[in-house]
Amino acid sequence: MAKLVSFxxxxxxxxxxxxxxxSASSPTDFIKSSCKATRYPELCVGCLSGYxxxxxxxxxxxxxxxxxxxxxxxxxxxxxxxxxxxxxGIKPRExxxxxxxxxxxxxxxxxLSQSVRELRHTGRAVGRDFLWHxxxxxxxxxxxxxxxxxxLDGFAGHLMxxxxxVAIKRRINNFSQVTSNALALVDRFKSRHRARxx
Numbered sequence: 001m002a003k004l005v006s007f008x009x010x011x012x013x014x015x016x017x018x019x020x021x022x023s024a025s026s027p028t029d030f031i032k033s034s035c036k037a038t039r040y041p042e043l044c045v046g047c048l049s050g051y052x053x054x055x056x057x058x059x060x061x062x063x064x065x066x067x068x069x070x071x072x073x074x075x076x077x078x079x080x081x082x083x084x085x086x087x088x089g090i091k092p093r094e095x096x097x098x099x100x101x102x103x104x105x106x107x108x109x110x111x112l113s114q115s116v117r118e119l120r121h122t123g124r125a126v127g128r129d130f131l132w133h134x135x136x137x138x139x140x141x142x143x144x145x146x147x148x149x150x151x152l153d154g155f156a157g158h159l160m161x162x163x164x165x166v167a168i169k170r171r172i173n174n175f176s177q178v179t180s181n182a183l184a185l186v187d188r189f190k191s192r193h194r195a196r197x198x
Contacts, residue, residue, distance in 0.1 A: 097154035
């Protein structure tokens, strides 16, 4: 009888440990694991971990959240660049580059908005339909990254050096990194879906 009690105690402890190990795979762990596929994993975790309760362990929600965060950063960056055009002492060249950048960021906002809408259509999509929607998402997010690079191209060269360039470049680079991470998660979602549904 004592051996049976000892065995049951040991068995229940082992099952408890297995259950604990399983629960260690929390939504936050899922986000950390997924973010390893990105170029800026720490930034990825920092941007998404606050939404762990929404994401849970759902890859589609993870990607949708990453795109939504990127869209929010695009809007914030566009508003920031708009403010920079009103800075006292801004040079004409800086002003023109900032105005061009605002246009580029507006395009980024449009493309990321389209990608969020398109990803929502993948909920019931399967096979080629799913891949078609995901290809559209990839195209729009890639185009948003191109818009960001075009924005920064306007500030190239030493003649543009100064506080305006530094401030805008910092904001746009952060947005670019967040968007790059979102694209990596989109790519991962598409390839994993394809592997599961050959």
